[in-house]
Amino acid sequence: MDLKSRGKSKKVHRGGQLESESKVDGKGKTAVNSGWTRKRIFADQYVDGELSSNIKNATESAQVSSGKRSTRAKKEGKVGVDKYDLPKKQSKSKLDSSKRLVQIQTKHPIVPNLTSSKKTVQNKQSIANGDSDIDGQPKKKKRVIRLDPHDISNKRLDDGIVTNGRRRLIELKRAGYNIELSASLDNIPFCTSSERERIEENRGCWMFYIFLPINKARGVNESSYMDLACKIFKIRLVLTSQAQILVGRSNVGKSSLLNALTRQWGVVRTSDKPGLTQTINFFKLGSKVSLVDLPGYGFAYAKEEVKDAWEELVKEYVSTRVSLKRVCLLIDTKWGMKPRDHELIDLMERSQTKYQIVLTKTDVIFPIDVARRATQIEESLKANKSIVQPVMMVSSKSGAGIRSLRTVLSKIARFAKL
Ligand SMILES: Nc1nc2c(ncn2[C@@H]2O[C@H](COP(=O)(O)OP(=O)(O)OP(=O)(O)O)[C@@H](O)[C@H]2O)c(=O)[nH]1
Numbered sequence: 026m027d028l029k030s031r032g033k034s035k036k037v038h039r040g041g042q043l044e045s046e047s048k049v050d051g052k053g054k055t056a057v058n059s060g061w062t063r064k065r066i067f068a069d070q071y072v073d074g075e076l077s078s079n080i081k082n083a084t085e086s087a088q089v090s091s092g093k094r095s096t097r098a099k100k101e102g103k104v105g106v107d108k109y110d111l112p113k114k115q116s117k118s119k120l121d122s123s124k125r126l127v128q129i130q131t132k133h134p135i136v137p138n139l140t141s142s143k144k145t146v147q148n149k150q151s152i153a154n155g156d157s158d159i160d161g162q163p164k165k166k167k168r169v170i171r172l173d174p175h176d177i178s179n180k181r182l183d184d185g186i187v188t189n190g191r192r193r194l195i196e197l198k199r200a201g202y203n204i205e206l207s208a209s210l211d212n213i214p215f216c217t218s219s220e221r222e223r224i225e226e227n228r229g230c231w232m233f234y235i236f237l238p239i240n241k242a243r244g245v246n247e248s249s250y251m252d253l254a255c256k257i258f259k260i261r262l263v264l265t266s267q268a269q270i271l272v273g274r275s276n277v278g279k280s281s282l283l284n285a286l287t288r289q290w291g292v293v294r295t296s297d298k299p300g301l302t303q304t305i306n307f308f309k310l311g312s313k314v315s316l317v318d319l320p321g322y323g324f325a326y327a328k329e330e331v332k333d334a335w336e337e338l339v340k341e342y343v344s345t346r347v348s349l350k351r352v353c354l355l356i357d358t359k360w361g362m363k364p365r366d367h368e369l370i371d372l373m374e375r376s377q378t379k380y381q382i383v384l385t386k387t388d389v390i391f392p393i394d395v396a397r398r399a400t401q402i403e404e405s406l407k408a409n410k411s412i413v414q415p416v417m418m419v420s421s422k423s424g425a426g427i428r429s430l431r432t433v434l435s436k437i438a439r440f441a442k443l
């Protein structure tokens with residue numbers, strides 16, 4: 026009896042009633058549906074019984090005959106599975122079935138070998154890729170850390186850079202670091218005199234730096250202020266230089282941005298304590314163009330009168346300087362614009378000073394929120410005339426947007442009438 030005929034329905038009479046409908050499902054299980062009860066007969070057992078007995082007989086006879094046959098096969102020089110290695114009936118039926126299998130395979134070559142071919146392709150691919158997951162354990166890929174030359178976030182020069190070797194130092198130098206400085210002066214509230222000396226040594230001849238106490242600046246206009254500075258520091262200033270300035274509330278990241286733009290960390294000191302910059306810092310970019318870092322306005326750790334002086338100075342500076350080509354109004358992306366920023370914008374609008382909004386510290390919030398903040402500011406200042414669009418987005422820490430801001434500023438410098 027073959028499996029097919031066993032799977033067919035049987036008619037059973039029970040108590041004069043006709044029961045029928047038995048089916049063999051895919052798993053070889055037979056369900057018999059009677060009028061009152063539903064019984065399940067498992068075809069597995071039945072099939073297993075017969076098949077297992079067949080297999081048992083086959084193996085027994087194979088074991089008996091294999092001794093004799095194998096010696097004969099060896100003598101004849103035959104290798105592999107031989108028809109003598111199987112019992113007569115079994116070998117015949119197996120050979121028939123294998124013939125049928127070959128026929129089917131030739132007719133439909135893809136179907137039976139689908140899984141095996143897939144596996145071989147996967148294996149080939151994995152071998153080609155160098156993953157040895159043949160043992161079931163995928164080989165771990167080596168993590169390659171690439172240093173972004175424009176990323177200036179890792180600016181602490183004492184963080185094991187020397188131990189990392191020459192290559193790292195070269196990379197840092199390319200990224201714009203001053204590698205002669207042993208450590209960055211970031212977050213150091215007050216430099217010692219020796220640190221300041223080191224900064225001065227490493228600053229290079231292309232820029233100059235003026236330390237002036239702002240509280241002395243009350244009621245003094247800028248040129249006389251400069252004269253005073255020249256007398257004190259014995260330097261000749263080119264007062265006709267075109268200037269681009271960075272303004273913004275305290276702690277918004279002006280000095281950090283200036284460091285990033287000039288690619289020299291430690292040139293201007295920065296701190297997480299608002300109100301660190303208490304002087305006007307001029308940086309000469311090119312022959313006659315300078316970038317100016319001003320003290321911040323708003324909340325700062327300083328006396329009220331000093332803060333008032335800073336604010337006055339910033340306002341005066343942005344509204345009266347003729348040579349002022351562009352004001353970069355820095356806004357902390359996280360906090361957005363505050364009333365004091367609007368005050369300064371009104372002043373610049375009245376004095377027709379060109380200004381551009383620069384969103385800072387973009388690394389601390391999600392890019393989608395940065396974009397949202399930018400569109401919000403653009404919308405609110407749409408009616409203004411002196412604003413230069415678009416709103417720029419930068420991060421002095423990650424270096425994002427620094428290059429494009431540098432390009433914008435250098436373009437202004439190039440087209441400035443000198
Ligand atoms: N995460 C992050 N922090 C920044 C970034 N820029 C500046 N900071 C931090 O913000 C703090 C203030 O930075 P400063 O550059 O000193 O800010 P400032 O506007 O010059 O401050 P004042 O001189 O006090 O007006 C410091 O702790 C900086 O490390 C930035 O892009 N990302």
Ligand SMILES: [Mg+2]
Pocket residue numbers: 279280281294295301302319320321
């Ligand atoms: Mg500062």
